Amino acid sequence: MAEIKVDCVGETCPVPLVETRKALRQAKEGDIVEVIGTHPSSKKEIPMAVKALGLEIIDIQEKDGVWRIKIRR
């Protein structure tokens, strides 16, 4: 199982969402995609997309305005 990191720090709408989707498309079943970013709405909306795609959020954390979302493909 691979772990794919997606760095979206400093990026704004719709890039974090789009880059998450790109990474999830490349990931294989069971792989973990970790997205790191600073755009506030994306922290709420990436989980919405993950739900819509029928995938699973493993962890969401935020520290000093930087969030990390872990998704299992």
Added chain:
Amino acid sequence: MAGKATIIVHSGDMDKVYSALIIGNGALAMGMEASLYFTFWGLQRLKKDGLGKGPLSKMHLMGLGKWMVKRKMKKAGVASLERLLQDFKELGGKVLACDMTMEIMGIKKEDLRDDLISDYCAVGTYINEARESTITLFI
């Protein structure tokens, strides 16, 4: 949860083309299908080197307003139209060109970015896609 977004890009204004591409990318990112129909002033944006050439829909001020908005966008880290269009294609979005507009405005296939265009079509194709879409917009 799938679904489809079908968006008519009638305006060639820079800010409206941004809206269309952002919504299209958002739909794809959230697991939907998406089609963008470029017609009238929107189709001008599919000409070679035409994507960013549109004016601002308001406060264009002979280009000064556009320049200011572009500067602010750059500062805010907004992606370029070119990047958004490439992402849209990469995520499987369809770019459709209205062939009637091409006829009226004397635009030939070789004037357009043919590599990005999935199909050349008319209203029937739009209706056929829109009737099974959960989101359809006219921009």
